[in-house]
Amino acid sequence: MALPLRVTGLDVRSPRGRTILSVEDLQLPAGALLGVRGPSGAGKSTLLYAIAGLWPQAAGAVHWGDTDVMGLGEARRTAFRAANIGMIFQDFLLFEELSAQDNAALTSLFRPRDRRRQVGERARTRLAALSLPETARPVASFSGGERQRVAVARALAHDPAILLADEPTASLHREAADRLIHDLTALAKDSGTTLIAVSHDVALLSRMDRVLTVQDGRIARGESGVA
Numbered sequence: 001m002a003l004p005l006r007v008t009g010l011d012v013r014s015p016r017g018r019t020i021l022s023v024e025d026l027q028l029p030a031g032a033l034l035g036v037r038g039p040s041g042a043g044k045s046t047l048l049y050a051i052a053g054l055w056p057q058a059a060g061a062v063h064w065g066d067t068d069v070m071g072l073g074e075a076r077r078t079a080f081r082a083a084n085i086g087m088i089f090q091d092f093l094l095f096e097e098l099s100a101q102d103n104a105a106l107t108s109l110f111r112p113r114d115r116r117r118q119v120g121e122r123a124r125t126r127l128a129a130l131s132l133p134e135t136a137r138p139v140a141s142f143s144g145g146e147r148q149r150v151a152v153a154r155a156l157a158h159d160p161a162i163l164l165a166d167e168p169t170a171s172l173h174r175e176a177a178d179r180l181i182h183d184l185t186a187l188a189k190d191s192g193t194t195l196i197a198v199s200h201d202v203a204l205l206s207r208m209d210r211v212l213t214v215q216d217g218r219i220a221r222g223e224s225g226v227a
Ligand SMILES: Nc1ncnc2c1ncn2[C@@H]1O[C@H](COP(=O)(O)OP(=O)(O)OP(=O)(O)O)[C@@H](O)[C@H]1O
Pocket: 014, 015, 020, 038, 039, 040, 041, 042, 043, 044, 045, 046, 047
């Protein structure tokens, strides 16, 4: 089930207490695709981490549907994330010695025992949909484009309502990037997943329903509010 986002009064600080991101009000309908752009150091990755409830020094409210992830205790926040959020990290964070299938099915470890098989099967389906049927080889032998697709399959294997992607095409050459953009947006649309992607890639941003700019730790004027 897709989830809408509403962020209000978000204040994210560095460990030393410096505010690095402030968001007064940001809303996104369930199933929408949002692109986030902006200069280096502006606070784009921080925004992704904060709305995933992964930033310890943050205040304000981040509602995904009826749940304010900021208001949850650590254990319930972790459980919410495991159930609802898929993340594609800038540097993939794959386990080199594991196969594509084992990497893609990694989130099954955080599922109840009776749901693990389901995540494993979904990982296999996602890999096939991303044209990666060869799942037994360690990902250490994969190309950059193949690795990025394994990261996408992993992020989607537990059918998350929310997909957060940090520069998903940054390390790819043009052809691989275009293919990933196509696959990522098609999979998100097909499953009604709310997708938020930080990117400098104009081709990716042009496929989003809406694009906002983060600058100096703020959403650029005129771009906050209802999507
Ligand atoms: N753990 C941290 N401790 C202190 N400052 C941090 C920390 N993480 C990020 N920052 C600072 O917060 C600001 C925003 O960082 P962030 O990584 O969100 O930028 P970004 O827009 O994603 O940049 P890039 O495009 O280069 O990835 C930067 O000034 C950065 O130095």
